[in-house]
Amino acid sequence: MSTYNIAIVGPMGAVGQEVAKILIERNFPIQSIKLLGTSANKGRKINFNDKIIYTKEAREGAFEGVDIAFFCVEAEISKILAPIAISEGAVIIDNSSAWRTEPDIPLIVPEVNSESLKNHKGLIANPNCSTIQMLVPLKPIHDKYKIKRIVVSTYQAVSGTGKNAIDELNTQAKAYVNEKEIANFVYPYQILFNAIPHIDSFIENGYTKEEMKMVNEANKILDKNIKVNATTVRIPVFRGHSESINIETELAFEIEDIKKLLKSSKGIAVIDDPKEYLYPMPLYATDTDDVYVGRIRKDFTVDNGLNMWVVADNLRKGAALNAVQIAETLIELKLL
């Protein structure tokens, strides 16, 4: 079996750390590993699979000899570094929103559209966390019953914002319990014991960019004809996004067949026996790989309406795991 020279760009962040963990867990065929950070983070010691790796600066020359570079950095940084990495021969799997809407850059959820990897030009975009976990269960339903419209409301964890947001929720919990003043820096308001209907920035039409990502990415990945209406909300959960998804399909279905379809699909775990208190929850999705689907029931207000409650670890399937699965698929399809 071939092995590969890997780089993780942004190894200190929430997603970068998760990529490292998942590469080890999944026994990814690694020849060498480079951890590339900002100049300020140069020379830090990071434990990778019981070896000490010193971080290097992500700059010209750093990507020479790299086969696959996992970019786990902000869009602005990706915009600068990606052309350098490509010119030095690396294939990039990018977690930011920088490249997702470019028409000739594949945006991939391996369970949904791995065939779009075929014409990649050295950069593959990893979709937004809330999009990935929505599309995994919708794909088999769309293939069989043709989805016309999606109305989705999200319940998103703070880890989607990054490590500083995880720290903020923690700090706010401590301040609350110790009866200190609760401060906020990352979010515009206290997130502890609150719900903030605001993820990413607002655009002219009254939607957030996060909401429009769910619309545009679902259209690019699954089907451009599906109409998507999204409301995205941050709640005080550390890890695991939840989504209340309502869909309408072209063709009539039986609920039992939907459950059967989902149960037999890759990457999905159906947890749906509510009378036994079995339904997906973010606390219990933490650190696991599946997209969990429950509360599967008819929407009686339209023909062919369906409700589902979908939960996944936003740092794993919503980010790092999906990125590593893209790399595995590139290897499998001999596209490196």
Place this chain on the structure above:
Amino acid sequence: MSTYNIAIVGPMGAVGQEVAKILIERNFPIQSIKLLGTSANKGRKINFNDKIIYTKEAREGAFEGVDIAFFCVEAEISKILAPIAISEGAVIIDNSSAWRTEPDIPLIVPEVNSESLKNHKGLIANPNCSTIQMLVPLKPIHDKYKIKRIVVSTYQAVSGTGKNAIDELNTQAKAYVNEKEIANFVYPYQILFNAIPHIDSFIENGYTKEEMKMVNEANKILDKNIKVNATTVRIPVFRGHSESINIETELAFEIEDIKKLLKSSKGIAVIDDPKEYLYPMPLYATDTDDVYVGRIRKDFTVDNGLNMWVVADNLRKGAALNAVQIAETLIELKLL
């Protein structure tokens, strides 16, 4: 101005305490007040408007001379006590779900259907918290544009469950911060840093009773022809329910007119300037009376589609305040 003999049944609970507070705040015309609890709670001292009141047992005879009895107890207790209170001449405003679906019992949101009070037979039902705050903003929209369908997902606070749930979230936060084991008694799972898609019990069709309350109560109060699809979820917030509401109307509207309509309607505060970080949030709705509406925007996936984010204090407008407003309306309409 006439004054009235008032009873609060269940004065130690979250809603009962709130009713007492609101009666004082709103300067309700009180002649006398009785606080009626279980036999176990008999003789407790409660401060009401700077006077000490001793609780009495809610039983035969306790309602004699009472004009208005606010019932803030479980449905099972209401089923037993309500016939006694009615036979002793009290008019009951009941916060439980015991009587809401009875066809000849008025189920009232004063801003929406106070005319239905006219034929009351001594008992008026106060709707479910999540229904009340949904219907207040939908009423003016329905009057002008005729709502056909509602798809709603809720983000509900623990105080909807009662005082023990408030204590549970508090206790779990303390345990988390002090690195102790997190226990749960009220909810089937830890609610701190979690989201539980389960409010009230499940019925055969896969919905919860809470979800069906939103359907059935909206049909009874607003319009039996509106189709309602609900998903109800508990999140770690103490007070203030939030709702992501998507509607379709019969007639076309302009967003600016929807905002104008809502701004000019009683009981509603529009907070909707997202670029200035202005949108409703449960933390800031706590202890206030309005139903807050924001994130008002077109749903582009259907003709005449609209999205809104609606927040209200579930213990006030969602329960105690609405109950007191029903009493005020009874007085105003001379229906006592």
